[in-house]
Amino acid sequence: MARTAPTAYNHRLEPIYFSDTVMSTPMLPVFQLGRALIHASRAPRRWPRGLAAVVLLALAACGGTEPAGDTEADLVERARGIHERVITLDTHDDINTANFTAERNYTQDLPTQVTLPKMEAGGLDVSWLIVYTGQGPLTPDGYAAGYANALDKFDAIHRLTEEIAPERMELALTSDDVRRIVAEGKSVAMIGVENGYPVGEDIARVEEFYERGARYMSLAHNGHSQLADSNTGEGSGEWLHGGLSDLGREAVAEMNRVGIMIDLSHPSKEANLETLALTRAPVIASHSAARALGEHSRNMDDEQLQALAENGGVIQTVAFRSYLDPEKNSAHNAAAQDVIAQVADEMGFDMPEGGRRAMFQAMQSMSDEERDAYMAEYERVQAAAEPRIREEVFPVAPPVSVTDLVDHVDYMVELIGLEHVGISSDFDGGGGVEGWDDASETFNVTLELVRRGYSEEEIGMLWSGNLLRVLDEVQAVAAEIQAGG
Numbered sequence: 001m002a003r004t005a006p007t008a009y010n011h012r013l014e015p016i017y018f019s020d021t022v023m024s025t026p027m028l029p030v031f032q033l034g035r036a037l038i039h040a041s042r043a044p045r046r047w048p049r050g051l052a053a054v055v056l057l058a059l060a061a062c063g064g065t066e067p068a069g070d071t072e073a074d075l076v077e078r079a080r081g082i083h084e085r086v087i088t089l090d091t092h093d094d095i096n097t098a099n100f101t102a103e104r105n106y107t108q109d110l111p112t113q114v115t116l117p118k119m120e121a122g123g124l125d126v127s128w129l130i131v132y133t134g135q136g137p138l139t140p141d142g143y144a145a146g147y148a149n150a151l152d153k154f155d156a157i158h159r160l161t162e163e164i165a166p167e168r169m170e171l172a173l174t175s176d177d178v179r180r181i182v183a184e185g186k187s188v189a190m191i192g193v194e195n196g197y198p199v200g201e202d203i204a205r206v207e208e209f210y211e212r213g214a215r216y217m218s219l220a221h222n223g224h225s226q227l228a229d230s231n232t233g234e235g236s237g238e239w240l241h242g243g244l245s246d247l248g249r250e251a252v253a254e255m256n257r258v259g260i261m262i263d264l265s266h267p268s269k270e271a272n273l274e275t276l277a278l279t280r281a282p283v284i285a286s287h288s289a290a291r292a293l294g295e296h297s298r299n300m301d302d303e304q305l306q307a308l309a310e311n312g313g314v315i316q317t318v319a320f321r322s323y324l325d326p327e328k329n330s331a332h333n334a335a336a337q338d339v340i341a342q343v344a345d346e347m348g349f350d351m352p353e354g355g356r357r358a359m360f361q362a363m364q365s366m367s368d369e370e371r372d373a374y375m376a377e378y379e380r381v382q383a384a385a386e387p388r389i390r391e392e393v394f395p396v397a398p399p400v401s402v403t404d405l406v407d408h409v410d411y412m413v414e415l416i417g418l419e420h421v422g423i424s425s426d427f428d429g430g431g432g433v434e435g436w437d438d439a440s441e442t443f444n445v446t447l448e449l450v451r452r453g454y455s456e457e458e459i460g461m462l463w464s465g466n467l468l469r470v471l472d473e474v475q476a477v478a479a480e481i482q483a484g485g
Contacts, residue, residue, distance in 0.1 A: 079450040082459055083443050087182055089126035089464035090439070091216075091316040091422065092192065092265075092287040094429035098368050100156035105164045111375040113427035113438035116168050116187060122442035125182050126172070126464065128286070129157045131214065132194040132429070135223030135230070143200030143226075150198035154191070154212045161189050171213055174475065175468035192263065192286055195221035196228075196251060203247070206254040215471060216261035216284060219248055219271065227251050228271040231297040243270040249278060256280045259478030261470060264288070264308070265298070265318075272304055281477040282312035282470045287424040287431070289323045289408045290415075296323050302415060309416035312473065314466045316424035317408045319445075320431045321400040324408060328400055335397040336389050343385040349377055357430055402435035406448045409462065418458055422467045 070078075093114045099105060106115045114127055131153040136142040161171040169187040172178045181188045191213040197220075199205045209217065219228035224240035227248035233239045241248070252275055255262050264272045264285040276283065285308065291299035300308070300315060308315060321329040344351040352358045359378065363371050405423075412421045423445060425431045427438065435444040449459050 075450055076447065079447040080443070082450065082456045083123050083446040086446075086456065086460035087125050087178065087464040087468075088123060088442055088446070089128075089178070089188075089422075089467060090124060090427070090442075091128045091284070091424040091467060092130060092194075092318070092429070092431070093127045093425065093427045094130050094132055094194075095153060095156065096364075096428070097152050097156040100160050100164070102164065104368060106160060107165050107168065111372070111379070113425070113432055115439070116165060118439035119187050119442075122438075122440040124187075124439045124442040126178060126188040126190060127439070128190045128192045128216075128424075129160075130192050130194050130429070131157075131198075131209075132221070133198050135195060135197055135221050135225060138226050140200075143198070146195075146198040147200060147205070150193065150209070154209075154214075157189060157191055157213070173213060173215065175472050178464070178468060190215055193217035194263075194286075195225060195266070196248075197221070197225045199227070199251065201226065201247065203250050203254050206251060206260065207258045210258045210260050214260055216263045216286060217255065218263035218266050218286070219244070219251060219275070220267045222266065228275075229268040231266060231268050233268055234297040239268070239270075241271070243268065243274040244278075249274075252278045256474075256477055257481045259475040261474050264300070264304070264313075269301070269304060272300075273307060276307045276311050276313075279311065280481070281474040282314070283308065284313055284422075284467065284470055285315040287318040287320070287426045288315055289318050289320070290411050293408055293411055294323050294325055296326055298323055305412060305416050305420075309420045312420075312470070314420050314422050314470050315412060316422040316467065317405060317412065318431060319402075319405045319423075319425045319433045319436050321433055324404045324433065325400050328398070328404070331397040332393065332399045335393040336385075336399075339388050339393060340381060340385045343388070344381045347381055347384065349381050351378075351381070360430060399434040401433050402444050402448045405433055405436065405445065406452060409449075410452065418461060419466055419469075421462060422464075423462055 096112075099110055099112060104110070106112075107117075109115060109117050114124075118124075119127060131150050133146045133149045136146055158171070161169050167186070169189050170177075170181045170184075172181055172188045172190050178188050178190075193209055193214045193216065196217055199209075206217070219225060220230040222230055222232045224230050224233065225248075226245060228244050229239050229241050244252070248271070252262060256279060262275055262279055262281075262283040264275065264283055265288045267275070285300060289296075289299045290305065291301040298320075305315065318324075321333075341351055352362050363374060366374060409421055409423070425436065425439075432438065435441060435448075446459060446463070449462065454462070
């Protein structure tokens with residue numbers, strides 16, 4: 001198969017070629033099949049699978065699914081225009097508060113996946129910065145430590161937007177804020193809380209977090225919280241509440257009352273279905289994917305997706321390799337790590353076993369200086385290994401890429417409707433795929449959506465319109481509740 005066109009671009013619009021094997025790997029033609037025809041006819045997106053196969057064969061006979069006559073330059077030009085006009089919003093970017101000081105911060109080109117320079121280069125308008133707290137003991141001391149951790153991260157985000165870079169980034173609390181800030185030419189920060197553990201046993205902290213700027217919160221992370229069971233119970237076979245706890249049910253009501261979106265990423269299926277039955281407002285899944293395509297407890301199965309759609313909510317499709325295609329990711333990682341380990345050994349670099357996640361975890365205990373030195377050395381190893389990986393690994397074990405991400409988007413658009421699907425990365429928390437591995441490569445997602453035949457209006461909905469619609473509805477429900485409705 002001849003390589004005729006680049007498949008992705010860096011932030012300078014220099015071409016990036018994935019291997020021919022990557023692009024010829026069977027994806028999900030049923031869901032790619034008629035994007036161009038669907039767009040042309042404005043027909044509903046739930047195409048029968050039998051008809052989809054026929055359409056795909058017809059399109060293949062004509063040379064592909066891209067609109068006839070479009071050159072690569074045409075596609076890139078159209079995608080670039082759309083990317084500049086729509087508001088691009090990523091609902092999940094983790095932070096380390098060491099990167100929010102006067103001396104070291106997001107105005108600099110840090111070795112993180114999200115910084116202001118990377119957002120600006122890639123055209124990412126809105127970053128939801130995450131107040132994440134790992135699950136700890138369900139004790140007064142544990143709750144106190146979790147609360148202190150949360151406050152540290154809230155303070156860091158406010159420090160960035162109010163002291164460090166107010167001329168470049170502003171905190172948004174409403175959808176109107178988002179549109180105003182983008183129109184002013186600045187980047188937008190929003191705040192999500194990952195894990196309700198810092199609430200402790202004091203439901204009043206839900207409103208406190210709202211006042212500090214939080215606009216969504218999940219009730220659990222990895223490990224059961226005092227509010228809800230976690231998806232991780234599937235692996236252990238152990239459950240604490242069988243869904244939500246009594247306090248978790250109170251939290252659902254209180255989040256509805258104050259206007260915080262409830263996030264279904266990380267709690268168990270039972271907790272999520274119970275939340276959907278109780279909530280008066282739409283919900284989100286801030287960083288999850290379709291379990292039908294990626295067998296992982298962090299993903300949502302069709303039952304949950306359909307319940308979320310009935311609720312009016314939105315799932316933000318996450319660019320997380322092991323969620324999108326666990327088997328493909330494992331095969332690529334094993335082969336790539338073998339090459340990296342060989343190169344690291346040749347260069348005298350101590351490489352932890354376990355790949356990217358192991359490295360990410362090891363870095364958490366390092367000082368800023370140690371982390372910088374470690375990353376600089378690792379980047380040298382990675383740069384040295386990259387040519388070998390592309391030459392030796394890509395043809396036999398391709399990486400999870402932007403195409404896999406949009407396969408999940410396509411699947412969920414067909415299953416539950418485009419108005420219930422969005423996009424997220426989980427950058428700096430393990431997320432990132434080939435072609436969208438930091439904020440500077442955000443354009444490649446838009447380009448792939450254009451390749452699939454999505455219109456500008458639809459791309460705007462996927463990138464931000466659906467999520468902001470849910471935020472508006474959640475805040476409207478809160479106003480009604482507070483008015484006594």
